[in-house]
Amino acid sequence: MKFKDKHRFVRSNMKKNRTRVWMTILASTIGCAFLIMLASIGFAIHKTAVDDVMSFRMVNEIQVQKESGMMTENDVKKLEQIEGVKAVTRKKYTPANQLSIGEYNTFANVISAHMPSEEKAGFELDKGRMPKNKNEIVVGYHFAEELRKDQPENALEGLSEEEAQKRMKELSYKGNLLNETLKYHLKTDNPEIKIEGPVQTVDVKIVGIGKKPTRDWAHDNSVFITEDLYNEVISILGKQDPKIASADELKNYGDVKAFTASADDVKEVTDRIEKLDYMTYSIIKELKQMNVYFTLFKAGLIFIGAIAVLIASIGIFNTMTMAVTERSQDIGIMKAIGATPKTVKRIFLLESAYIGLWGVGLGTLLAYITSYGVNFALPIIIEQFVNETPPEGFMLSYIPWSLTAIAVTICMGVTLLSGWRPAAKATTVDVLKALRRDV
Amino acid sequence: MISVSNLSYAFKIGKKGKENIVPVLHDVNLQVAEGEIVAVVGRSGSGKSTLLNLISGFIQPEVGNITINRTNLSKFSESKWAEFRLNHLGFIFQSFQLIPSMSAFENVELPLVLKGVSVPERKVRTEEMLKRVGLESFKNHYPGELSGGQQQRVSIARALILNPPLILADEPTGSLDSENEKQLLSFIKELNEKYGITFLMITHDHEVASIAHRKVEIIDGYLREGRMLHEVQR
Numbered sequence: 001m002k003f004k005d006k007h008r009f010v011r012s013n014m015k016k017n018r019t020r021v022w023m024t025i026l027a028s029t030i031g032c033a034f035l036i037m038l039a040s041i042g043f044a045i046h047k048t049a050v051d052d053v054m055s056f057r058m059v060n061e062i063q064v065q066k067e068s069g070m071m072t073e074n075d076v077k078k079l080e081q082i083e084g085v086k087a088v089t090r091k092k093y094t095p096a097n098q099l100s101i102g103e104y105n106t107f108a109n110v111i112s113a114h115m116p117s118e119e120k121a122g123f124e125l126d127k128g129r130m131p132k133n134k135n136e137i138v139v140g141y142h143f144a145e146e147l148r149k150d151q152p153e154n155a156l157e158g159l160s161e162e163e164a165q166k167r168m169k170e171l172s173y174k175g176n177l178l179n180e181t182l183k184y185h186l187k188t189d190n191p192e193i194k195i196e197g198p199v200q201t202v203d204v205k206i207v208g209i210g211k212k213p214t215r216d217w218a219h220d221n222s223v224f225i226t227e228d229l230y231n232e233v234i235s236i237l238g239k240q241d242p243k244i245a246s247a248d249e250l251k252n253y254g255d256v257k258a259f260t261a262s263a264d265d266v267k268e269v270t271d272r273i274e275k276l277d278y279m280t281y282s283i284i285k286e287l288k289q290m291n292v293y294f295t296l297f298k299a300g301l302i303f304i305g306a307i308a309v310l311i312a313s314i315g316i317f318n319t320m321t322m323a324v325t326e327r328s329q330d331i332g333i334m335k336a337i338g339a340t341p342k343t344v345k346r347i348f349l350l351e352s353a354y355i356g357l358w359g360v361g362l363g364t365l366l367a368y369i370t371s372y373g374v375n376f377a378l379p380i381i382i383e384q385f386v387n388e389t390p391p392e393g394f395m396l397s398y399i400p401w402s403l404t405a406i407a408v409t410i411c412m413g414v415t416l417l418s419g420w421r422p423a424a425k426a427t428t429v430d431v432l433k434a435l436r437r438d439v
Numbered sequence: 440m441i442s443v444s445n446l447s448y449a450f451k452i453g454k455k456g457k458e459n460i461v462p463v464l465h466d467v468n469l470q471v472a473e474g475e476i477v478a479v480v481g482r483s484g485s486g487k488s489t490l491l492n493l494i495s496g497f498i499q500p501e502v503g504n505i506t507i508n509r510t511n512l513s514k515f516s517e518s519k520w521a522e523f524r525l526n527h528l529g530f531i532f533q534s535f536q537l538i539p540s541m542s543a544f545e546n547v548e549l550p551l552v553l554k555g556v557s558v559p560e561r562k563v564r565t566e567e568m569l570k571r572v573g574l575e576s577f578k579n580h581y582p583g584e585l586s587g588g589q590q591q592r593v594s595i596a597r598a599l600i601l602n603p604p605l606i607l608a609d610e611p612t613g614s615l616d617s618e619n620e621k622q623l624l625s626f627i628k629e630l631n632e633k634y635g636i637t638f639l640m641i642t643h644d645h646e647v648a649s650i651a652h653r654k655v656e657i658i659d660g661y662l663r664e665g666r667m668l669h670e671v672q673r
């Protein structure tokens with residue numbers, strides 16, 4: 001018997017008892033939708049947590065440290081030799097932090113960086129380009145906000161917090177900073193050192209502005225200078241403060257990161273770096289631990305959801321058992337004419353598979369609609385009743401493809417399992433009993 | 440065509456362990472030649488249907504051999520039997536055994552469907568067969584909407600659709616009036632003469648037995664070869 005004929009046969013059989021079949025499909029639909037919805041909460045929490053971690057760092061980033069002491073030029077060279085390492089960025093803290101333009105002033109976090117490596121590692125800019133020449137700099141996204149007009153020290157006294165914030169905003173630099181030239185004040189940040197006379201400055205040009213941090217609350221007012229400028233600055237500062245001239249931590253790197261071409265390479269490259277006795281930290285490592293916990297959590301939810309599917313499958317079992325009983329005479333006639341037990345079994349398995357497929361299809365659709373609805377409506381409800389805005393990108397339910405695939409597999413598996421016994425029973429219908437029935 | 444040798448059969452009744460054994464057939468030997476019409480006669484309960492059910496593979500013998508078309512069927516599995524029935528045997532039952540939810544066309548088409556014949560070929564062959572039994576205008580009727588004689592013709596059409604060399608019939612005229620009975624008998628005769636189809640028919644009706652070439656009688660499970668019918672008639 002051809003599949004097409006089985007299909008037609010099964011369809012006409014299903015039509016004979018529409019209500020019963022649809023009720024069974026409804027039960028599987030609800031079971032399947034429940035499974036997906038329940039698990040989707042776990043998937044949403046997992047995704048939120050992962051996104052949270054990922055928003056701090058890039059996935060292909062490996063932070064490298066030594067067991068003791070700081071990373072040296074030599075260490076950086078070694079890292080750059082390692083297979084799979086695309087770039088090694090290295091940063092140094094710069095102990096002079098005042099910059100100004102006209103009457104605007106700021107104390108920023110000044111960092112020296114190896115610009116070609118930063119560029120290769122994928123330093124993200126909002127505007128402009130990476131520095132090419134010694135006196136070019138890149139500033140953080142919020143640098144302009146922190147660049148303020150001077151004001152008397154007690155200017156904010158007696159103001160409420162809101163008013164103070166408003167006042168501070170008014171004092172911020174308003175124009176476009178790109179391609180502006182600032183004065184970098186070469187005075188050590190060590191408050192014990194006093195300098196007589198005017199402070200020496202060096203002109204620096206802003207050629208790039210960093211990308212806005214993904215976190216709303218993150219505030220980036222750092223300044224990245226070239227290594228050449230850094231060396232010049234240190235030699236000048238060394239004259240002010242003898243400690244600077246001899247400080248080891250100013251020659252070595254405080255922050256070294258290796259970047260791979262893709263996230264998939266991180267594990268391999270990490271192993272290679274650790275073989276050279278460095279300590280590493282990467283998002284992949286952290287995610288791995290997190291994933292174990294969340295996978296267990298999701299598996300638990302899927303297990304509970306699967307119970308609903310199991311209950312629905314009892315309905316399929318009943319429906320199919322009734323179908324077999326009702327049609328035992330037809331089965332007997334077909335067997336008498338020459339239908340093999342295999343054919344009979346396939347016909348009934350196909351029928352339960354169709355019920356399952358409808359249930360799974362409608363259930364998945366229902367789950368997607370519910371998920372969308374919940375994610376859309378819940379923030380509104382929270383805003384209305386709790387008077388708080390949920391965080392950006394908030395999700396209560398997330399249905400990735402993998403969840404759909406898992407749910408479809410479970411539902412179809414359980415369906416076929418519950419249809420198995422009735423189908424097997426159909427093959428054992430006794431031809432003689434069936435033929436004798438209406439005599 | 441058919442060779443039955445040393446066939447015995449007993450029904451087991453009751454629960455396992457303390458079942459009653461009811462012997463029905465004893466050491467039956469029967470040969471049916473190709474192109475023969477053989478009538479099996481005997482009193483009700485003598486074991487005629489049981490013999491036919493064994494030859495049909497609906498029940499399996501414990502003692503004895505059944506060979507059809509030189510195929511030894513004694514050790515056949517259920518699915519092998521099913522295939523054999525589909526390809527070599529046609530059935531006519533006293534109570535027609537049509538599937539009530541299928542139209543006349545679909546009932547006749549069923550063996551072709553089971554065999555996996557393509558849709559266009561199925562349509563042609565089924566319509567041709569319905570025409571042959573004079574039911575072309577009833578093809579969309581359901582068994583419940585047909586008279587007994589028409590239903591039996593549908594069932595004959597179904598039995599013939601795959602051109603089996605052998606047709607087994609258990610009291611084929613049992614549910615028919617005399618008019619339909621006559622028609623059926625002449626049709627069987629025609630099929631036998633024109634196409635050489637072999638018939639093994641159970642009947643207790645001498646009128647029916649009149650078209651048979653040979654008559655065998657079962658008495659309390661023992662088979663006796665009867666005389667040739669023309670001898671009886673004389």
Ligand SMILES: Nc1ncnc2c1ncn2[C@@H]1O[C@H](COP(=O)(O)OP(=O)(O)O)[C@@H](O)[C@H]1O
Pocket residue numbers: 450451452461463481482483484485486487488489490
């Ligand atoms: N399924 C069965 N279980 C037990 N005994 C049966 C069964 N079928 C038939 N018999 C018995 O076998 C004997 C022969 O029956 P059957 O072959 O139907 O006779 P016939 O067709 O000649 O009237 C009868 O005595 C009947 O009671």
Ligand SMILES: [Mg+2]
Pocket residue numbers: 487488489
């Ligand atoms: Mg009988």
